[in-house]
Amino acid sequence: MSDVSESLIVYFSASGNTKSAAEKISRQTQAEVLAIQPATPYPEAYEDLATVGKKEIDEQILPDLAPLPMNLNAYQTIYLGFPIWWDQPPMLVARFLKEKGLVNKRVIVFATSYSSTIDNSLQVLKKWTENTAVEILGGFLANNEQEIQTGLASWTD
Template sequence: MKKIILILLSFMLVLSTVACTNNSNKSSATGQNKNTSTNVTESGTSNSSTGDKSNSNGSASAKTNEGSKKILIAYFSQTGTTKKAAERIQELTKGDIFEIKTATPYPEDYQKLADATKKEKDENARPKLATKVENMDDYDVIFVGYPIWWHTAPMAIDTFLESYNLSGKTIVPFCTSSSSDIKESMGAINTFGAKANILEGLTANNLNDIEPWLKKIGIIK
């Protein structure tokens, strides 16, 4: 009888030991799962934070591209030729368009127009403008378009450029002319845009030249 009791006690002791061991293993496994879950969460949080920084940097970087800057296409046009070039630039860049108009319109007659504009040039005149950009500070890139008169920009362009603080802005000149190149007409832009970034200009007689030019100077892709 004693032997039977001893055997039963031994058997019960073995069962108790096995049960404790299993519980210990289960507890250990649960602890590992909790740690793994915590690590994933922290890693995810860390990655999310890094992602935010990356997005922030990407956004800041995007603002340095010309495509993200606010663009103004300002132009003076007597016959409508320069206006067509300005409208094509606006179509491609999606910028705001602005017509520079003089308070006193120029004569329609060719000879009278030639005489009036020659007189303005000789006198270094500043014809009064009828239009004004109210929010020039908002723009980063300013296209300035005009016909070439007497181998230079109309004096209305001088008035326009003198009217604003262009420091730090990007100026993009374009013109139309039957005989002159834009380089001849850059005097006013170089003078009044001395503290601006002046990009390569275009004599935009052919509208098909505008898109490749804009790509070349980095305004569009």
């Protein structure tokens, strides 16, 4: 990737771990950063958040997105970040992919989780984007500086 100005980091973070990873990736890639949020904020208490997140996954509920302040069309590469919930991306990410399309974009995924690998999340993302023009290239865990450096090295020139 020679023109980093064509990259954007889009992430959802519930506890701040994915936000921290997005900021570290931004420092290394010089890409802009955009947080996505649900239109109705998630509960702050972990147990309440877990209840809502699990219900969304179990019932395939796509929460509405809060409005985004920028146009995604100007970017060629989208780094898409999220925490792994129950071995998959949060349903908010499904809503983002459905609404924003990301047609003709390079989508590189990064995720935070200390108990799950990224493999199942990538399969879920590919299922969510099948029969669309969205191409999920692959991804990496981003729990620490080493994982981020290794992951980025796989996707940047």
